[in-house]
Amino acid sequence: MHIVAxxxxxxxxxxxxxxxxxxxxxxxxVVVADAYPNxxxxxxxxxxxxxxxxxxxxxxxxxxxxxATGMQLRLDTLATxxxxxxxxxxxxxxxxxxxxxxxDELIVCTGASPSTAGIAGLDELGPEHGVHVLHSMGxxxxxxxxxxxxxxxxxxxxxxxxxxxxxxxxxxVRGIRVTQLQRGPxxxxxxxxxxxxxxxxxxxxxxxxxxxxxxxxxxxxxxxxLTVTGTGAxxxxxxxxxxxxxxxxxxxxxxxxLERAGATLGAxxxxxxxxAMRTGLPHVYAAGDGVVTHHRQLGAxxxxxxxxxxxxxxxxxxxxxxxxxxxxxxxxxxxxxxFDLIAAxxxxxxxxxxxxxxxxxxxxxxxxxxxxxxxxxxxxxxxVTGDAGTGRLLGAQLxxxxxxEVAKRVDVFATALHHEMTVAAITELDLSxxxxxxxxxxxxxxxxxxxxxxxxxxxxxxSDVETLDQPADSR
Amino acid sequence: MHIVAxxxxxxxxxxxxxxxxxxxxxxxxVVVADAYPNxxxxxxxxxxxxxxxxxxxxxxxxxxxxxATGMQLRLDTLATxxxxxxxxxxxxxxxxxxxxxxxDELIVCTGASPSTAGIAGLDELGPEHGVHVLHSMGxxxxxxxxxxxxxxxxxxxxxxxxxxxxxxxxxxVRGIRVTQLQRGPxxxxxxxxxxxxxxxxxxxxxxxxxxxxxxxxxxxxxxxxLTVTGTGAxxxxxxxxxxxxxxxxxxxxxxxxLERAGATLGAxxxxxxxxAMRTGLPHVYAAGDGVVTHHRQLGAxxxxxxxxxxxxxxxxxxxxxxxxxxxxxxxxxxxxxxFDLIAAxxxxxxxxxxxxxxxxxxxxxxxxxxxxxxxxxxxxxxxVTGDAGTGRLLGAQLxxxxxxEVAKRVDVFATALHHEMTVAAITELDLSxxxxxxxxxxxxxxxxxxxxxxxxxxxxxxSDVETLDQPADSR
Numbered sequence: 001m002h003i004v005a006x007x008x009x010x011x012x013x014x015x016x017x018x019x020x021x022x023x024x025x026x027x028x029x030v031v032v033a034d035a036y037p038n039x040x041x042x043x044x045x046x047x048x049x050x051x052x053x054x055x056x057x058x059x060x061x062x063x064x065x066x067x068a069t070g071m072q073l074r075l076d077t078l079a080t081x082x083x084x085x086x087x088x089x090x091x092x093x094x095x096x097x098x099x100x101x102x103x104d105e106l107i108v109c110t111g112a113s114p115s116t117a118g119i120a121g122l123d124e125l126g127p128e129h130g131v132h133v134l135h136s137m138g139x140x141x142x143x144x145x146x147x148x149x150x151x152x153x154x155x156x157x158x159x160x161x162x163x164x165x166x167x168x169x170x171x172x173v174r175g176i177r178v179t180q181l182q183r184g185p186x187x188x189x190x191x192x193x194x195x196x197x198x199x200x201x202x203x204x205x206x207x208x209x210x211x212x213x214x215x216x217x218x219x220x221x222x223x224x225x226l227t228v229t230g231t232g233a234x235x236x237x238x239x240x241x242x243x244x245x246x247x248x249x250x251x252x253x254x255x256x257x258l259e260r261a262g263a264t265l266g267a268x269x270x271x272x273x274x275x276a277m278r279t280g281l282p283h284v285y286a287a288g289d290g291v292v293t294h295h296r297q298l299g300a301x302x303x304x305x306x307x308x309x310x311x312x313x314x315x316x317x318x319x320x321x322x323x324x325x326x327x328x329x330x331x332x333x334x335x336x337x338x339f340d341l342i343a344a345x346x347x348x349x350x351x352x353x354x355x356x357x358x359x360x361x362x363x364x365x366x367x368x369x370x371x372x373x374x375x376x377x378x379x380x381x382x383x384v385t386g387d388a389g390t391g392r393l394l395g396a397q398l399x400x401x402x403x404x405e406v407a408k409r410v411d412v413f414a415t416a417l418h419h420e421m422t423v424a425a426i427t428e429l430d431l432s433x434x435x436x437x438x439x440x441x442x443x444x445x446x447x448x449x450x451x452x453x454x455x456x457x458x459x460x461x462x463s464d465v466e467t468l469d470q471p472a473d474s475r
Numbered sequence: 476m477h478i479v480a481x482x483x484x485x486x487x488x489x490x491x492x493x494x495x496x497x498x499x500x501x502x503x504x505v506v507v508a509d510a511y512p513n514x515x516x517x518x519x520x521x522x523x524x525x526x527x528x529x530x531x532x533x534x535x536x537x538x539x540x541x542x543a544t545g546m547q548l549r550l551d552t553l554a555t556x557x558x559x560x561x562x563x564x565x566x567x568x569x570x571x572x573x574x575x576x577x578x579d580e581l582i583v584c585t586g587a588s589p590s591t592a593g594i595a596g597l598d599e600l601g602p603e604h605g606v607h608v609l610h611s612m613g614x615x616x617x618x619x620x621x622x623x624x625x626x627x628x629x630x631x632x633x634x635x636x637x638x639x640x641x642x643x644x645x646x647x648v649r650g651i652r653v654t655q656l657q658r659g660p661x662x663x664x665x666x667x668x669x670x671x672x673x674x675x676x677x678x679x680x681x682x683x684x685x686x687x688x689x690x691x692x693x694x695x696x697x698x699x700x701l702t703v704t705g706t707g708a709x710x711x712x713x714x715x716x717x718x719x720x721x722x723x724x725x726x727x728x729x730x731x732x733l734e735r736a737g738a739t740l741g742a743x744x745x746x747x748x749x750x751a752m753r754t755g756l757p758h759v760y761a762a763g764d765g766v767v768t769h770h771r772q773l774g775a776x777x778x779x780x781x782x783x784x785x786x787x788x789x790x791x792x793x794x795x796x797x798x799x800x801x802x803x804x805x806x807x808x809x810x811x812x813x814f815d816l817i818a819a820x821x822x823x824x825x826x827x828x829x830x831x832x833x834x835x836x837x838x839x840x841x842x843x844x845x846x847x848x849x850x851x852x853x854x855x856x857x858x859v860t861g862d863a864g865t866g867r868l869l870g871a872q873l874x875x876x877x878x879x880e881v882a883k884r885v886d887v888f889a890t891a892l893h894h895e896m897t898v899a900a901i902t903e904l905d906l907s908x909x910x911x912x913x914x915x916x917x918x919x920x921x922x923x924x925x926x927x928x929x930x931x932x933x934x935x936x937x938s939d940v941e942t943l944d945q946p947a948d949s950r
Binding site for chain 2: 021022040042043046051052057058296305308309310311314328329330331332333334335337342346371373374375402403405407408409410411414415416418419425427428429430431432433434435436437440441453457
């Protein structure tokens with residue numbers, strides 16, 4: 001049996017590994033468009049900052065590790081056509097030579113490419129002009145070359161999502177003065193503005209100039225450098241100059257190969273797959289950033305994340321060798337480090353929840369990560385969203401200092417969401433406690449109790465004594 | 476309506492707070508045996524170490540905070556008799572004067588007292604001789620006085636459970652040479668010896684002399700200091716001398732008051748209560764370290780913990796004002812800091828699981844807390860126990876460095892246990908990922924996958940390729 005996976009990133013490699021793990025007699029070939037299979041794309045900002053060196057350490061596995069798994073890798077090889085009926089894949093190698101690979105099962109993991117959000121001028125400008133996107137190791141090397149050769153003093157980052165924020169930190173660490181342009185009213189628009197504002201303050205505290213409400217229309221090259229123009233807050237035109245421009249405004253799924261083979265596009269114009277990662281084309285699976293994301297609360301959506309790609313690839317690999325795995329669904333759990341703050345979320349915010357028929361209500365609470373009397377306690381700001389009708393937990397957003405276990409606290413919420421707990425029931429969880437690391441009611445329980453007091457007990461006629469139980473909880 | 480709570484620690488205060496929160500018209504009186512209501516007993520080791528000063532900051536709430544809740548406190552007052560039929564409580568104040576308090580509902584939270592495990596000599600020796608137990612603020616002040624006035628150079632700690640380990644650190648920080656005597660074969664006997672050994676190494680690395688397998692029989696005073704004698708490994712008698720002796724070998728529930736009123740004793744000779752915290756005596760609830768612990772896996776047991784006392788007190792307070800709350804049950808989730816290591820557990824170990832009819836199997840895995848390429852990654856050792864028949868998660872034990880989010884990782888396991896997940900399903904949880912704080916498969920998922928490979932997939936005939944998927948997981 002011969003399985004071919006297309007794509008050397010998280011989904012493709014996970015698929016191949018899982019297939020080989022379950023059935024070592026299976027031949028697995030992975031077709032990789034570049035020379036960098038199994039690299040941790042999420043780590044690129046930390047290479048740019050200089051915290052990770054050399055670039056080779058960004059690999060999840062070395063070539064030797066990969067070879068030891070028994071997978072065959074075809075590097076610098078582009079998949080150009082799928083013959084679904086004939087179960088043959090046409091590929092083109094680095095010299096332009098085409099050949100065909102027969103397969104029994106095909107797993108397509110072609111990922112996504114950086115979006116340019118319709119910004120004019122980006123067609124003509126590239127790394128050679130100091131204008132960059134950042135998604136692949138190739139993009140990374142190009143940016144590093146720019147940083148070394150152009151020695152930019154100033155940079156404009158277009159976008160303030162996860163990668164944009166990480167890059168604001170990375171370039172600041174490199175000594176570059178960063179201006180961050182964000183279209184929406186607040187940075188990190190995946191959080192409510194109340195929490196996004198904490199992230200903005202952290203950026204500003206670290207010298208990043210943040211300009212929100214700015215719609216970028218054009219990037220141009222002038223004799224003095226690069227100019228970014230657009231419409232700012234209040235409809236006023238703006239223009240900014242810098243030595244380097246980084247465009248990180250999201251990604252779009254790479255679907256051409258599967259589209260031409262007859263696959264259907266769905267949410268986010270990504271390829272439609274079922275929970276078994278089947279495309280509907282016989283013997284063709286797909287996984288990763290190129291496909292729709294089954295979300296436990298939203299149904300099929302598009303929410304590309306590395307952790308999701310790993311899971312989807314694992315499911316595809318298992319099913320390709322005859323398994324019966326199902327992707328259990330995303331909750332959109334995400335976390336990002338921005339200088340000394342950590343921001344995380346899982347599940348839905350109010351607008352998203354309303355769109356799928358819930359009656360969301362939210363409350364914001366702050367509680368120390370551990371007992372205030374033990375040195376180093378710092379507050380975590382938590383916004384909990386629940387359904388006002390059923391009391392069910394819908395989502396949580398957390399912002400706190402690095403070192404306050406925000407990432408794993410959001411995971412407690414994610415695990416609670418997985419099981420459709422009510423917000424009130426979070427109080428019943430038997431969570432760990434020692435004064436240097438927590439409180440008898442953990443911070444997540446303080447947040448849950450705050451929501452319950454506001455949206456359940458008060459509605460039930462319980463008087464407004466909201467802060468009564470707070471001291472024990474938060475200290 | 477008048478509610479009387481006996482006990483000024485976690486359970487009693489939580490009960491009073493919850494009653495007042497739900498019905499501010501209720502009168503609540505809390506009878507407190509000493510002058511230190513609502514103190515964080517778990518914080519005492521950090522006062523002894525000098526990290527927490529002054530001692531007043533150990534209070535969850537100040538007297539003013541407590542007064543603001545509208546509760547009445549009767550300090551230095553001992554409850555001596557319950558007249559169940561007459562709903563009257565006899566109390567004795569600091570001057571020895573007895574009086575009676577009428578109540579509508581009574582909540583008894585008399586806690587536990589330090590055990591002395593049948594060690595001879597402890598009847599005649601006390602703080603004035605440098606022999607201490609440690610459970611109350613009174614004990615704390617006595618120990619602090621000894622440390623200041625006797626200026627001990629050496630100390631023997633009898634016991635190596637949570638408090639014993641925290642005190643080994645605290646006394647070491649104070650510059651005292653500590654010998655820790657442990658009856659069992661390894662320190663922290665609530666963990667499997669494989670993980671306990673990591674804690675022992677950390678103690679030794681910090682200069683603590685650890686002697687396991689030593690059954691202490693007698694503490695005596697000689698002209699040179701204090702002598703601890705007993706039987707060591709291999710049945711050989713041992714004798715150790717020190718300037719100070721601390722006996723921290725567990726606690727026994729304080730049940731006299733309720734026993735005399737007709738309550739029943741159960742597991743651990745603690746007072747039997749149902750999940751609503753009813754004692755069976757009309758209008759008498761009980762909560763905290765004096766009562767049996769309903770455990771989600773073991774049924775009624777005795778497992779006194781501060782976090783549990785808070786939850787039980789809250790349930791009792793809610794029911795005393797006519798609510799219908801149930802204690803959802805403990806999982807024995809615990810965490811302790813020992814110098815730079817954190818040890819945590821939740822759920823059952825093999826022996827405990829076997830005793831209640833499971834067919835447990837365990838596996839141990841190590842995974843970095845975050846991607847190895849990002850600075851500061853450190854391994855977490857995780858031992859997962861599951862039921863070999865059903866694949867259900869039964870428990871988890873974790874040991875890792877301070878700062879590796881071990882406490883909240885055990886909480887992810889605890890939340891999974893709460894929902895009776897299988898070990899394999901943990902892989903499906905959508906947990907957060909960013910390279911500075913995690914991996915695409917979080918450490919807890921690496922541990923779950925390791926268990927599943929060993930105990931499910933191999934049993935199902937899947938070949939032994941155990942390490943194949945490990946690199947991606949752990950790096």
